[in-house]
Amino acid sequence: MILSKSEIAKYPFTKNAAQYVKDLGLDINDLSSFDFTRTAERAEQRIEEAILEGIVSWKGKSEKGLDYDVETTSFPIAILIVSTIANEFFRRRYALAEANRINNLLIEEKKETLLNILDNSFSWDVRILEVTISQPYDFNMYFVDYLKNSTEFHDYKWKLVNRKIKNGKVFVKKNELARLITEEVKKHIYTRLKNELTLKLPTTLTQRIDRIKQILEERGSKFKRDEIPSIVIEAAYPPCIKRLYNNLILKKHISHIGRFALTSFLLNVGIDVEKLIKLYTSATDFEEGLTRYQVEHIAGKRGSGIKYNPPNCETLKTHNLCPGEDIICKTIRNPIPYYLKKVKKIRTTKPVGGHEKKNS
Amino acid sequence: MKKKTAKDYVKKLFGEYYKDNIVEVLPPTSLDKREFGFLLFKKGIMLRHRKFLSKEKLHGFLQEKVPSNAYYSSAYYEKPDEDMNKKGWLGSDLLFDIDADHIQTPCHEDHHFWICKNCLNISKVQTEICPQCEGTKFNEELWICEKCLEAAKLETLKLIDFLISDLGFSTEEIDVCFSGQRGYHVHIESESIRNLNQSARKEIVDYVSGTGLKPVFHGFPDPETRKKNKPVPEMNAPGWGGRLAREIKVKKIRNWQKDLENAVQKQKASVDTVVTIDLHRLIRLPTTLHGKTGFIAAKIQTTRLEEFNPFTDALAFKEGTLTIHINESDKFRIGETEYGPFKHETIELPLAAAVLLLCKNVAQPVE
Numbered sequence: 001m002i003l004s005k006s007e008i009a010k011y012p013f014t015k016n017a018a019q020y021v022k023d024l025g026l027d028i029n030d031l032s033s034f035d036f037t038r039t040a041e042r043a044e045q046r047i048e049e050a051i052l053e054g055i056v057s058w059k060g061k062s063e064k065g066l067d068y069d070v071e072t073t074s075f076p077i078a079i080l081i082v083s084t085i086a087n088e089f090f091r092r093r094y095a096l097a098e099a100n101r102i103n104n105l106l107i108e109e110k111k112e113t114l115l116n117i118l119d120n121s122f123s124w125d126v127r128i129l130e131v132t133i134s135q136p137y138d139f140n141m142y143f144v145d146y147l148k149n150s151t152e153f154h155d156y157k158w159k160l161v162n163r164k165i166k167n168g169k170v171f172v173k174k175n176e177l178a179r180l181i182t183e184e185v186k187k188h189i190y191t192r193l194k195n196e197l198t199l200k201l202p203t204t205l206t207q208r209i210d211r212i213k214q215i216l217e218e219r220g221s222k223f224k225r226d227e228i229p230s231i232v233i234e235a236a237y238p239p240c241i242k243r244l245y246n247n248l249i250l251k252k253h254i255s256h257i258g259r260f261a262l263t264s265f266l267l268n269v270g271i272d273v274e275k276l277i278k279l280y281t282s283a284t285d286f287e288e289g290l291t292r293y294q295v296e297h298i299a300g301k302r303g304s305g306i307k308y309n310p311p312n313c314e315t316l317k318t319h320n321l322c323p324g325e326d327i328i329c330k331t332i333r334n335p336i337p338y339y340l341k342k343v344k345k346i347r348t349t350k351p352v353g354g355h356e357k358k359n360s
Numbered sequence: 361m362k363k364k365t366a367k368d369y370v371k372k373l374f375g376e377y378y379k380d381n382i383v384e385v386l387p388p389t390s391l392d393k394r395e396f397g398f399l400l401f402k403k404g405i406m407l408r409h410r411k412f413l414s415k416e417k418l419h420g421f422l423q424e425k426v427p428s429n430a431y432y433s434s435a436y437y438e439k440p441d442e443d444m445n446k447k448g449w450l451g452s453d454l455l456f457d458i459d460a461d462h463i464q465t466p467c468h469e470d471h472h473f474w475i476c477k478n479c480l481n482i483s484k485v486q487t488e489i490c491p492q493c494e495g496t497k498f499n500e501e502l503w504i505c506e507k508c509l510e511a512a513k514l515e516t517l518k519l520i521d522f523l524i525s526d527l528g529f530s531t532e533e534i535d536v537c538f539s540g541q542r543g544y545h546v547h548i549e550s551e552s553i554r555n556l557n558q559s560a561r562k563e564i565v566d567y568v569s570g571t572g573l574k575p576v577f578h579g580f581p582d583p584e585t586r587k588k589n590k591p592v593p594e595m596n597a598p599g600w601g602g603r604l605a606r607e608i609k610v611k612k613i614r615n616w617q618k619d620l621e622n623a624v625q626k627q628k629a630s631v632d633t634v635v636t637i638d639l640h641r642l643i644r645l646p647t648t649l650h651g652k653t654g655f656i657a658a659k660i661q662t663t664r665l666e667e668f669n670p671f672t673d674a675l676a677f678k679e680g681t682l683t684i685h686i687n688e689s690d691k692f693r694i695g696e697t698e699y700g701p702f703k704h705e706t707i708e709l710p711l712a713a714a715v716l717l718l719c720k721n722v723a724q725p726v727e
Contacts, residue, residue: 143527144552144560151559160563161570162577166598168528257634318562318571319633 001116009068010058010105012075013098013185014120021073038067042074044208047081050097051090051212051219058101081209083193084201090216091193099186106178111138114177122184124148126177127169137164137171146170149183154333228336229343232270236342238335240316241265243323248279257311257319263298265310265335273299310335366718369725371401373715374649375426377676382423385647386659387415389549393436393450397642398427399651408642411441428651431642434547436554444640451554454561455643456568457635458515459543460508471503471690475721482688482722501720503690504541504653509670516544519629520662522568523548526599531662538674540650540657544665545643558637565636570628575604575620603627649676654715671695675712682714683707684723692716 008017026036046056059066075098082094106114111128118124125142129135143165150158164171172180201209237245244262247254254262266276273295280291293302300307312334316322328345332338378385388394396410396418407427412418422430433440434455438448460468474483478495489496516536523529523546535547556564566572576582578601579593592610593601607623635641644650644657655674671693686702693699694713706726709717717723 142552144556147556147560147563151557151563156572156574157577159572160567161573161600164578164597164599164601165526166528167525314559315562315637318566318637 001119003116003120005068007113007117009066009071011102011117011121012072013102013188014117016120017072017075021076024069024073026073026076036073038070039073039077040205040208042070043077043081044212046074046078046098047094047212048215050094051215054093054097055100055104056097058105077205079189079192080197080199080201081205081212083195083197084209085213085216087216091190095186095190095193098189099182102185103178103182106181107175109178111174114139114174114181118181121188122181129171136173138174139177140166140169140171141177143168143170146172146180149180149187152183153179228269228340230270233339233343233346236339236346237265238329238338238342239323239326240313240321241310241335244321255319255321258321259294260298260308261310261316261321261335263295264308265339267295267299267307268309268336269339273301364725364727366721366724367401370651370654370715370718371426371428373654373677373711374428374651375423377649378419378422378426381676382419384656385419385422385645387412387418388432388645390436391415391418393438393440395433395435395437395440395447395642396645397431397433398425399429399431400425401428401651404428409441409443411439422648428649430645430648432645434641434643435639449639452556452639452641454548454550454553454556454564455635455638455641456519456546457539457543457632457643458512458519458546458630459539459632460505460512461502461542462632463508463511463515463630465505465508465511467505467507471505471508473501473503474498475501480687480721499721502542503720504692504716506671506693508542512543513665513668515630516546517665518627519546519568519631520665522629526567527564534662535646536660536662536665537644537646538655538658538660538668538670540644540648540655540674541653544660545646545657547643547646558639561637561639562633565631565633568629569631569633570600570624573600573624575624578604580604580620581616600627650719652719654712654719677711677715680711681708682711683726684709684714684717685726686717686723689717689720689722 003011003014003016008014008020011017012021049056078094082091106117109117115126115128118126124145126139126145127141129137129140131138143160146163147160150160156162160170241262244254244258247258248262263276267273271279273292276295277288277292280295281288296302298308311319313322313329314333316335328338328341332341392411392413394411395408396412397406397408398410398421399406407425410421412421433452435447435452436450438450440447442448472484472486474486475481475498476483476490476493476495477497477499479490479493481490481492483491483498486498486500490498520534520536523534524531529548529550533548533550535549537545537547539545578597578599581592592608593605595605596602597605604620604623604627607626608619613619635643646657646659648657649655650657654676655670656676658668658670658674660668660673672695675694683706685704685706687704689700689702691698691700692713694710694716697710697713699709699713714723714725718725
C-alpha cells in the first residue's frame with residue numbers, strides 16, 4: 001500500500017517518502033533559491049526543536065494550510081545538516097527527537113496504518129489480531145523482529161520471558177508496536193546521520209549551520225556527562241562489583257565472566273594495569289603471565305585495541321552476578337553510571353571525604 | 361624403546377577409528393565459512409583459525425593429525441582462517457550447551473577427583489600436596505555419571521520444548537548432539553536467527569532459563585499488591601503462563617511468591633548462559649571423538665532423544681578387549697555391563713571401557 005501525502009509528511013523515513021522527495025527532483029543548490037527557503041527554514045527549526053525541546057513538532061492537526069511538501073523535504077535537509085556537524089551527542093539527540101515525534105503520531109494511528117508503515121520501511125513479520133475480552137492484544141509478531149528493539153527497553157514487561165509467546169509469535173498491543181517501530185526508526189535515522197558527506201553545501205545552508213553550532217555550544221555544557229573522578233572511590237562501587245571484589249580478596253571462586261566484569265570495571269574507574277595484576281596474583285594463585293595477558297587485553301593494550309566496558313546490569317543478571325538492586329541500581333543500566341552517581345552522592349553528603357580512599 | 365603411555369595408545373586407537381570410520385564424520389554446513397580448532401594429544405596444543413574448503417580436506421586432516429578433540433565455530437566468517445578481528449563475522453547459529461556441571465544433581469559433588477601431575481596418584485579430595493610424592497600440581501577431573509547425564513537429558517528435552525512450542529522452531533532446524541562427555545549441545549541453523557546480536561541471544565537464554573520472569577505479566581497474582589483473587593492462566597495457555605499454571609496446585613497454595621518461584625525452577629531449562637551469548641564460540645564438531653572419554657559426540661534425532669543412551673549409543677570402540685592397569689576408578693557402565701570400582705588392578709576389559717579409563721588418565725596399557 002502506498003502512503004498518502006500527509007502520511008509521507010508524518011513519516012519521512014519511509015521508502016515512499018524517499019521516493020517522493022526523489023521525484024520532486026530536489027537539487028541541493030536550489031536550496032538557496034526562494035522556493036526552498038521554507039524547506040530550509042523548517043529543517044533548521046526541526047534541529048532547533050531537537051536541541052531545545054528534545055522533540056520535533058508536528059502541527060498537522062492544529063495548523064491550517066500546513067505544507068506537507070515542506071514537512072517531507074525538510075527532513076532529509078535536516079539530516080544533511082546534522083551529519084555535516086558530525087557531533088556524536090548531537091546525532092543521538094536529533095535521532096531521539098525525531099523518534100519522539102514519530103512515537104506520538106504512531107500511537108494515534110489505526111492498526112492497518114502501522115502495518116502499512118512497516119511494509120514501507122522494515123520487513124517485519126507482524127499480523128493484526130482481533131481484540132476480544134479474553135484476547136487483549138492488537139498484533140502478533142515474529143520474536144526475532146521483536147528482539148531487534150525490545151532489548152533497548154528497561155522495563156521488565158519488555159523481557160521476552162514476560163511475554164505471551166506462541167509458535168514464535170510475540171503478542172503485543174498497539175502502543176507497544178508503536179514503541180518498537182519508534183526505536184527502529186531512531187536507529188535508522190542515527191545510521192543515516194553517521195554517513196559521511198562529500199557534498200559541498202550552498203552558503204545559505206552553511207549560515208544556518210553556523211547558527212545551529214552556536215545553539216549547540218550554548219546548550220552543550222548543560223548536557224556534559226559526569227567525569228570519572230581522578231581518585232578511585234571504593235565506597236562508590238556498586239553491589240555487584242563490591243561482592244566480586246570481596247570474593248577476590250577472600251580467595252573465593254569467581255567465574256570467567258565475573259572476573260571480566262570486575263577487571264573492566266576497575267580499569268574504567270582508573271585502577272592501573274600493574275596494580276590490578278598485582279591484586280589478582282597476590283589474592284589468587286593466578287599465573288602472572290596469563291593474568292597480564294587478560295588484563296591488558298581488557299584494557300585495550302592488546303589484540304583489537306578496544307578498551308572494554310563492564311557488562312550491562314541485564315547481562316550481569318543473566319550470569320547470576322547481580323546480588324540484588326539498591327536504590328541507585330534502579331536508575332542505571334551499567335555499573336559505571338552507578339559509580340558516577342554514587343560518587344556524586346558521597347561528595348554532596350560527605351564533603352570532608354571521610355570514606356574516600358586512595359587505591360595505592 | 362620408550363614405554364607407550366595411555367595417551368600414545370589412545371591416539372593410536374583414535375587414528376584407527378578415523379581411518380575406518382571417516383565417512384561417519386559429517387562436516388558442518390557452509391564448511392568454508394567456519395573456523396576449526398583442534399586440540400592435539402601432544403602436550404595439549406590447540407590449533408585454531410583453520411579453514412577447510414572440502415569435506416575431503418577435513419577428513420584428511422583428522423586422519424593425518426588425529427586430534428584428541430575437534431571443534432568448529434557456530435559463527436560464519438568471510439575469512440575463517442584470519443585472526444579474530446580480521447575474520448569478518450557474517451552471523452552465527454544459535455547454540456545451547458547443557459552441561460551436567462551446571463545441574464544440581466544429588467551426586468553432583470561426588471564426581472570430582474584430582475590426579476597428581478607427577479605420580480598420577482588419585483585423590484577424591486582437593487589437597488595442596490600429594491600424599492604419595494609430595495607433588496603440588498594436580499589435574500582436576502570429573503567422572504562421567506549416568507544419573508547426571510540423565511538429568512542433562514531432561515534439561516535438553518525441556519529446552520527443546522521451549523524452542524518448538526514457544527519460539528516456533530521446527531524439528532528440522534534443531535540439531536541435538538551428545539557432547540561426548542557430560543552433556544548435550546543443541547544447534548539451531550536458520551537464516552532467521554543468524555544475525556541476532558548478543559542482547560537478543562541473552563533474551564533467549566533468559567527466556568528458557570526463566571531469568572527475570574515476573575509471574576504477574578502472565579496473569580498470576582502480584583505478591584506485592586496482594587491482589588490474590590485474580591484468576592490464574594489456563595493450563596493450556598501458551599508460553600510461561602501455561603507452564604506455571606501446570607506446575608502449581610492452586611488450591612494448595614500457601615505462599616504465591618514461593619510456590620511460583622519453585623514452579624519456575626522446575627520448568628526452566630538449565631543452560632550454560634555464556635555459550636549461547638558468545639557470537640564466536642567454538643563447539644565440538646559433532647560425530648568426532650571426545651578425548652576425555654573416547655565416546656562419539658553423536659548426532660541424535662530430536663524425536664529420539666528420550667531413548668538415547670550415551671553408554672550404548674555413543675561408543676566408538678565396540679569390538680575387542682584390552683588389558684590395562686587401573687590406578688583407581690569409580691563404578692561405571694558401558695553397554696549393559698557395569699564395571700568397577702577398581703583399585704590398583706590389572707584387568708582385561710572390553711575396548712570401550714578400557715579406552716574410557718585411559719582417556720581419564722586413571723589407567724595405563726599393559727604390553
